[in-house]
Amino acid sequence: MDGSGIRIFGSLRKMGALNLTAAFAQLMSCLLLMAPPFYDCSSVPQVLQPLRASFAEGSLAILTCTVQEGAIHNYNILWFQTKPSRPPANILRHGKDGNISRIQGFTERFQAIRVPRNNSHLLQIQGVQTDDSAIYWCMVESGNFSNATCGNGTRLSVFGGRAVMKPSVTLLTSDQDPSTPLFYILCLVNNFYPGVLEVTWKINGHATTREATTASLWDNEAYYNLGSLLELPNSIWRDSPSISCEVRHDSSNSVISKSLLECNGF
Template sequence: MSSWVLQLFLSLALFDHGGACQPVPVQPLQASFAEGTTAILQCRLEHGKIQDYHVFWFRQKPGDRPAQVLKHHDDGHIDRVGDFGTRFVPIRDAGANAYVLQIQGVHTEDSATYWCMAETNHFNTTASGAGTQLIITGGKSAKEPARVTLLSDASAQIADSPDLHALCLAEGFYPGFVEIKWRMAGKAITEGVTPGQVIVNDDGSYSTTSVLTVPRNRLYHNALLKCLVHHYSSGSKTERSLELC
């Protein structure tokens, strides 16, 4: 095997997804800022140096396709895409070995998931972060859910189904981030929960569901089943309950 082929093989091995040199972008799951302030989104790079990579920033609103915000080249040049103007400012923080995206004067409409992707021309290595949900609070255009509905087959005698199924439906909220939690007999339930997709309504608002599946033999007699819907941007908290007979 010639020396350059061996060198290429070793280099590719080092940049394999399991290799120690593979960059790993790390992002917080959620960040919250008041409307009109400057949002600061962090993307810390592990197993790599930020100056060695270009960084892309992408945005995705619930129920929509991802959109590229900009590319920050390793030489400092910035390529912005579409309607993403100078409010979106990429920064390299050498001390924290992190990419930073500042969004100046944020609006409720800026609420979305933002994620970074590190990329190098050297063997086209790329690695993406998990994304950060940006929550903008205090805006006049934020709308709490217009309706929250809780449905259940708790009273149905279904011989073939040993499970209870419950559906919590939240409709007509904006922007598209809500948290739905379940409680039964005063205790939080996390197992058996299936979140639904966030759907865009005709008027631009959002709707979503959460389905709970619980074995019927684990039900408490005359216990209250509750779903709690927290809409982040409006700050609203809505609760619905059913008595399990």
């Protein structure tokens, strides 16, 4: 996500500028906090989205958004798309009155469907393309964004396309000097496409809850590069026989793991 802010692509028909600004403000809260933007959980609907979805290029992709409180027909549903190093893009709004408004650039390949029996909403992408790979966010609100909330987003990976590129992974370390308090490990992920990819740091085979700084770049509109930096107290790396960076890229059906045991310091 580009921290410099949000640009609005195109104009949303049948939706005022004030409401559109509010929608993006709410989405920004969801993206930054990965949680509903209000603390009073009783006042907002709980929204569930699958973590991942994979579909073959050219097929019908179906993304699901389920509401746990209230009836799905009592909410306006908005879908957003985020790609690395790009601001979020609003795809469409499915009003509780049944009207569907699409942003310019998103054609009728993107269809919105309510499913009352499951209290859910579907975003269908017809003839899905490799470039449709992205994180898709569902926002639910009952009116004027007074109680809007988002799901945690679904990572859509499209496989089988000619443009797909499997990533290469390199692990680099800072000087392994026991006298310094901190130790740094850099996981470089290069030349992959599309840009939906997950990096997990593991210590002794278990995913670490420590924060890692991750940044992605898109070079020449052909492939992505990504770097993830893990900072550890010196005592942890000295006492841990295995520290690794695991990279998952579903479009190329790749899971690549690089261990610190294989790495020489730079």
